[in-house]
Amino acid sequence: MTVIGKEGTVKLLLGNEAIARGAIEAGAYLVTGYPGTPSTEVIETLAAVAKDINMKVQWAVNEKVAFEVASGVAWTGLRAMATMKNAGLNVASDSVLSIAYSGTEGGLVLYVADDPATHAGMAEQDDRLFAKFAALPMLEPSDPQEAKEMVIEAFEISERNKVPVMLRSTTNTAHMIGNVVFGPVRKIDRVPTYSRDIRRYTKAGPAWCMEQHATLLANTKKAGKDADKFNLLEPTDSKVGVITAGAPWNLLKEAMIRHNLKISTLKIGVINPLPEEKIRKMLEKVDSVLILEELEPLIEDYVLKILGEMGKKVKVYGKIDGTTSPVGEFNQAIVENALSKVLGKDIVPPVDPERQKIIERAKSISIRRPITFCAGCPHMGTYISILRAMRKLKYGREDVIITGDIGCTILGMNPPFDACWTEVAMGASIGLGNGFERSGIKKPVIAAIGDSTFYHAGIPALIDAVWNQTKIVVAIMDNSIVAMTGHQPTPGSGFTATGESAKIVKAEEIARGCGVEHVVVVDPYDVEKTTEAFVEALRYNGPSVVVLRRLCAITAIRRKAIGKPLVIDAEECTGCMTCVKTLSCSALVPFEGKVKINPDVCIGCHICAAICPVKAIKEGTSHE
Structure with a gap:
């Protein structure tokens, strides 16, 4: 039970496991969602301990339903979370945008995991833009400990300001492993209640919709101030500054330690609304600033807007000038190359020629394997x-x-x-x-x-x-x-x-x-x-x-619900390779001009037997 433990316990957790622990400590009544890498482990982690912690943990039929279920629970005054990947937020968006206007009573957290570099497929969608579009507060952690703390604070901020709060991570943060210090588990003993209030919970008329919109904007602004502790400004005497958020913060810290860099930094934890005051303080002290963010130039656009208002000339390095790319996730080399450009000196370690030779040789002899089905699929x-x-x-x-x-x-x-x-x-x-x-x-x-x-x-x-x-x-x-x-x-x-x-x-x-x-x-x-x-x-x-x-x-x-491995009669097999070419099943192994079946892989599905033109694939013992 990875996420169960007393206050003060320190455990090594995935970012998603830390989010699960945060939901436990926050006293969430229900957590629901739809499976979607890289968000899946939150519910899997909670499902394994749900009975022990008296929490309702459910998979929903889709993300829209998940958010609606979580919202219904939160509207009765209890705490609820919905989880999904970036593509899932598209499915849920209709309800998210409308429910945002109605707000919440109990804490309501929407966790969405983006996927720069598309490790799990689909689009490189930046849901920080969705938070701005939906006018919802959004927090973004940079490591597992912060992820846990942000979940707890998100529930508090949601209830205090009566607004759903979004929590965004990326694949790197969701699957990062780090030490997490367990805090106290809050026991929330509330009787669910719900009162009819059509002015708040329906959209039956433009006046009500605009009133709800105005309330949402005001509540989100207050929520941003409540979460300001997650925006960390560390000024120095340097005229170079770096503003970052999420996983790139760890890469920046690594580069600063490795190369002994003394530069001003601002780690943004509140993505919407962005911390204007701290951004201004940073810009007042520097002549150049590097923006490190995945994927779109959301922070960079805001920095340029503020600079325009300030009337100050600060050289901005980021995606717009091509210092970093809006495609893919960051790594150490990308961050160090960007810092080299801003600092005007090369801080990227030289490539070891011998190591590079080994890498190139490995690339040249690598064998491309087709992505196909599991044996017996x-x-x-x-x-x-x-x-x-x-x-x-x-x-x-x-x-x-x-x-x-x-x-x-x-x-x-x-x-x-x-x-x-x-x-x-x-x-x-x-x-x-x-x-x-x-x-x-x-x-x-x-x-x-x-x-x-x-x-x-x-x-x-x-x-x-x-x-x-x-x-x-x-x-x-x-x-x-x-x-x-x-x-x-x-x-x-x-x-x-x-x-x-x-x-x-x-x-x-x-x-x-x-x-x-x-x-x-x-x-x-x-x-x-x-x-x-x-x-x-x-x-x-x-x-x-x-x-x-x-x-x-x-x-x-x-479940041990498989058949016995099949065998190929070596005398009857003609070596036509029809089975291998037609199925590309990993249990079928070309051998000395014919085919053998690997008994450790075969589950006895009989598909290969159905397509063998000479009926050489059978149950029983081989005639070799």
Whole structure:
């Protein structure tokens, strides 16, 4: 129980684990969210101890629902937090922008984790801009200890000013490891109450909306002042200053220690509203200033605005002049190169030529491996069956548009399947497919979508397909888990975030409830039946749904729900490599001109046996 301990305990925690500890110390009643790297560990950490600390911890069907649930709890006077990654904030944004106007009673914290360098895919979205756009206070920690403290303070500030507070981290901060000193756990014993106040909780009229907007702006301004202790100004006699926020602060400290730099610094912890007074104090003392921030020049734009008002000439180094890039995350070399430019001297350590030779040699001999499915992944059976159905109907690879979606399903875009054509956002495979069909393009459309993604955002687009009688095949690849993000439960898993049993929400029942008349459920390990299911679906004149249900291979291994490894009869194997070329399964190993199966990797899915042209793959003992 990593985040459980007495006051004064010191533990090494991830940034996300520290945020979880902060929620515990703040006395949060409920924490909810949707799995999304790099934010996921907050709820996973809390879910593991929820029963011991008497906290409600839940995965929501999507981020919009998560924030609405958290807001409902906070409106009754209790404390709640919603967690999500940057892309998830887009999903929640409609409710966030509206709820911001109504404010809160209990503490309401929205934790969003941005992903510079897109380690987890999607866009390099800078949600500091969203905080400004939404007029919500935002705090940004630079290490795990500060992350914990900011969560506690965010709840206090939220309640004091009756405004939701955003907490932003990046992948570096969320997954950074550091010592965290545990504080006291606040016990909040409140009776939830809620009073009807349509002037505050509805948007029924422009006068009320503008009144709410004015209140929000005033409350956010006060919240910024309440959190000013997180803005740390350390002036020196130097005429060079550096302003930074978040993870780059640690890189700056490292550079200053390494090169014994005595420069003025301002670490900004309150991103919205920015600390104008401390920024002005910094600018009054320097002739040049470097802005280190990820991703957009938000602080830099504000500094330039203040300088314009001050009428003072200070050379500003940052993204606008090209000193740093708005793309990617910072590292030590980027920060030291930027400091070299500002200081007018080279402080970057020379490259060791021998080490550089080793690096270049490693690059030259590295082998590129295709990103494909795990051994036994049921999605392999799905894509093989789709491609076989296409061949049966005399379609070539370019004759059927297969729209992909977020999650493991999108790996079908890679060799050897080369199936998916698109990847946009959660649930967009169906909406895009509807658009392709309605454009009049003379190609069938298959929308591939995972079960969690379907529950998250695919249902409205499926209703749209039924409403407009769109001829589209929706392949719901139901592995009963949020596989790519870390194997969290879905509404179809049969259990909750904290392990309690739950009613299974079946995708096929939803599809029928949406009005889809052609709905088939198949096991993707059965390639023959699955192929026929897609042949029928492609022939059907209207929206059709094929649910492909088979447990994620990794989850099946963990539950010991796998078959015996298969073997290849060496006498019957012709060495045609059809299995290897068609599946690229890691259990299939080319050996002396033929193929062997690695029994430590194979889980007995039988997909390779279904495609072997000479039926050399079997159960039992090899004839070698």
